[in-house]
Amino acid sequence: MNAREEILGRIRTALGPDRPAPAEVRRDYRLADGRPPGDPALLDLLIDRLEDYKASVVRCAPPDVAVTVAGALRGALGEHSPAGVVVAPGVPSGWRPDGAVEDDGRPAVALAEHAATLTGVSVAIAETGTLVLDGSPLSGRRALSLLPDCLVCVVEAAQVVGSVPEGLARLDPLAPLTMISGPSATSDIELQRVEGVHGPRTLVVVLVG
């Protein structure tokens, strides 16, 4: 008998002929936050949670995204070459700082040489301070938001939901998803939190609206 048949057979033996009926799963936990996406209180909550995790957040009006992103990059990187910034292919031109390079699927080693990445997000969850990137052109491929040391994500107010269930309901389970809550961090040495081990050490969120 092959391993598959044997393991399935063991499970059936273990459960016996009178296998228990599957327990009923009551979803009487909070499915929604109660506030609509983009509600001002949710935006404040998101900012609070992101800052608690050492991300920096800047807010701006829709026409000012590019200039805000440029300012945020200067704040994070100091004087830098515009070509050091790589953007996800679906990022609107109105968000892009002058001179930034579009991701063309270059090898990881080349990607790692960029100082910063600019992407959008698929959804943001206020309660946990989480941004979700879904591999779409706006979010970019996974390596893009991983290798450069500074990650700038533009979040539009309407993308901000309150709870984890609301966030997951908006996602495609078949997409390559990355949920980001603050920059890379470790607490492995005497439980002292250190931001930035392997992923981006700086996370900047530009909240629009």
Added chain:
Amino acid sequence: MTAVFLGIPTAPPGVGHLRGDRSFPDAARDSLRDGQLRANLGHATATIRGKRAAVVGEVPDWAELREAGRAIKAATMARLDEHLIALEEQVTARGGTVHWARDATEANAIVTRLVQATGADEVVKVKSMATQEIGLNEALEAAGIAAHETDLAELIVQLGEDTPSHILVPAIHKNRAEIREIFLRTMPGVDPELPDDPRRLAMAARAHLRERFLRARVAISGANFAVAETGTLAVVESEGNGRMCLTLPQTLITVMGIEKVVPTWRDLEVYLQLLPRSSTGERMNPYTSLWAGVTPGDGPQDFHLVLVDNGRTAVLADEVGREALHCIRCSACLNVCPVYERAGGHAYGSVYPGPIGAVLSPQLTGVEDNASLPYASSLCGACYDVCPVAIDIPSILVHLRAEHVEAQTRTTPEALAFRALSTAMSHPRLWRLAQRAAGLGRFLARGRPTLPATLPPPASRWTRSRDLPTPPAETFTQAWAREHGG
């Protein structure tokens, strides 16, 4: 109903890390003497306990989430075969390949063969309990393949040629000075002036691993969850080392215990709330990666999922003990356990320490192979209170103790002693005589609060892990008689 009766194999001996060389009381005696270890552990567990309590307190529907988390796992186990078949179908439909492994030996052989097929002689690894359980690193090494741990704590443990002592923070027993010393000794090209500041140490690890991430062609991970309905795999982590491994190499091999499957995508909305808050005391861990099969142009283009039994079906066969399979490896039970806090993770001899290890390891190996573990508990119940999926660990401990006692063919000194006690307690005259005889213990104690640490055999088997209080000068019945003239 026991696993032995049904003939379902437990995890085989001689491979993997589920059995210690020594019994828990013997191993714990060493760690109890290690003041540094106890100080590190005490600080760490108290800190995580506090953080966890604060973020759990923020969630108004924690009780409902916990009950849903428990119910989903119970429902999953009741139809485990069907969910695994669905998972296999979904992963295969999305370009992945599913392998089934009866035990640790078979799982190691499958992974070794897959790595060899790529021509690579090294792999990068995401921290994974399943691969530690089966001893994958040792198996790969035997085949000439270097397995590099990339989680900072796992790296510390690996470079220090040590073993993990905690599910979540495996190097919890090491302080900054010890970690600095390990890095200086083992990391090529490290600055000899490296200070023991945690940030500088973490940055040294970053530099050490970055090059490995970029050149690695094969990665090996575990899985926190696998969704049967969609074929979606999930890995939660903090550092980004997981993202590096799951994203950059060409080939990804994920090894998971068969109990990690959940039926539906929606089930993740429960566990992604329960797990981070219970484990690290965070509202959400910094990084969660979710993927289904292969995505052209993004991430590994060759994906293998290895489903491992290694004793899990034997656990499933035990109607009381099967709840241990619900564990989502958050380690909240370790951080509240008074026994773990003092004995440390190494004393349990298995990769699964603490209260959950005390019920899971003996079931995976068969109780007689880990017979001391069900006794490594005060049965205080704190583990049950914090468990995010409400596993009744104390009840399983008692159940396994009974199974161990029933398995004994020879009468133990303990059984004899309790038989004598039972006789004495059912005869008032005998009981009074026994109490008077116990008063002799006061001579042995010579005024100290407990009797000598070691009584002569066979009583030594009882006193080696327990203090025996000095009998009182007067029994309750004597005091009653004196005061009330009984």
